[in-house]
Amino acid sequence: MDKFVIRGGKPLSGTVRVSGAKNATLALMPATILAPGSYTLHNTPILRDVTTMSRLLESMGSAVSRERHDLRINSAGISRFEAPYEHVKKMRASVYVLGPLLARYGQARVSLPGGCAWGPRPVNLHIDGMRKLGAAIDLEAGYIVATVKKFKGARILFDISSVGATGNVMMAAVLAKGTTVIENAAMEPEITSLAEFLTNMGAQIDGIGSSTLEIEGVDELHPVDFTTIPDRIEAGTFLIAGAVAGKQGAKIRVEECNPRHLGVVTSKLEDAGAKLEIGPDFVAIEPPDEIRPVNVTTAIYSGFPTDMQAQWIALMSLAAGTSIITESIYFDRFTHVPELSRLGANIALKKNVATVIGVKELVGAKVMSTDLRASASLILAGLAARGTTEVLRVYHIDRGYESIEKKLRDLGADITRRSGGEF
Ligand code: UD1
Secondary structure (H helix, E strand, O other): OOEEEEEOOOOEOEEEEOOEOHHHHHHHHHHHHHOOOEEEEEOOOOOHHHHHHHHHHHHHOOEEEEEOOEEEEEOOOOOOOEEOHHHHOOOHHHHHHHHHHHHHHOEEEEEOOOOEOOEOOOOHHHHHHHHHOOOEEEEEOOEEEEEOOOOEOOEEEOOOOOHHHHHHHHHHHOOOEOEEEEEOOOOOHHHHHHHHHHHHOOOEEEOOOOOEEEEEOOOOOOOOEEEOOEOHHHHHHHHHHHHHHEOOOOOEEEEOOOHHHHOOHHHHHHHOOOEEEEOOOEEEEEOOOOOOOOOEEEOOOOOEOHHHHHHHHHHHOOOOOEEEEEOOOOOOOOOHHHHHHHOOOEEEEEOOEEEEEOOOOOEOOEEEOOOHHHHHHHHHHHHHOEOEEEEEOOHHHHOOOOOHHHHHHHOOOEEEEEOOOOO
């Protein structure tokens, strides 16, 4: 198993380019099930989760190939309508195939995802949504077994705003008979981008980007080419790298991102004392002389993303004072806290609230990455720490950050990947 060895304390500066958004790509790829034919998804990040989704689509009969960041999918050969446990357990986003399979083929057998490192992650809203549109669904031996003759438009009010359920139901509704209204729909940029992709394919969707989506079903859709939006979480992670490990008086310029998608992350960084320059497709950051403590509460878009909470705690570990970080989306998402503590961070955790008492310095140690964003936070802490940090089990980071060690090395970090060794 690979690990990263980081010799901390090397001040970072320079330019880094953001890759395409993982979570956008993972929604676009299953949408190709909706119309047979050939698609090219430009700016697709090279990530393990994208490979997992490719394998899943191939197992159903699609042909998937890649030339650098162009992902080609031909969905004409789909003949199996199943997402087996072996794929879904690796990646929850596999459940996205449920809506498209039912909409196009009237049947689907999709494994339930089970839990993940930081608690239960239910799919009840996906299932309820499909039922409202007319699907018959049984849960059998860990699988969602679903059939429908033809979806019929319905009013669906989510009691929790869910990215995945909104995407899944939207993909189901585009081929339904009649009108579907989704209320309390997720407004995350990845969902907006999926809606735009579907519209390009011929779907009729009103209210894109808002919390109410009105979808008029059409008889058929057609394949298209599409460019994936930049990854806002990767962009935010590099900005935090600039704040926590940047070179005084120099900048890290995060390019090819969409600053509008960063929501409150940029203003929170300014609150922490970082100096930001925000352009149309870049953000440059100069680190604060002293990191100011800044409270955050995670929220749905355009609030502070839960996918940035772990990285924020890494930054606040070195703040000149105490900050309160409240996780309101996934209450248990704190597996990074004990690992950051091994590096010397002073964090008290009570339920979903982390109280971070800033320390003067972090000191390198061996730490274990437990999930994707936790890994990112450990790398950030390792970059800022004195001495050597080893981050074990970095396969988590390969799920969601393309070439992170190369990008960081280009900024001046001393980080190397070593294969084999300890678990
Ligand atoms: C997506 C992102 C993930 C991000 C999360 C929240 C992808 C592939 N993943 O995950 O990186 O952290 O959004 O921004 O895009 N919920 C239910 N029942 C359901 C579905 C969700 O109760 O059927 C709850 C969840 O437990 C959570 C909340 O809704 O508390 C939001 O989750 P959701 O937006 O669905 O997350 P994902 O789509 O799984």
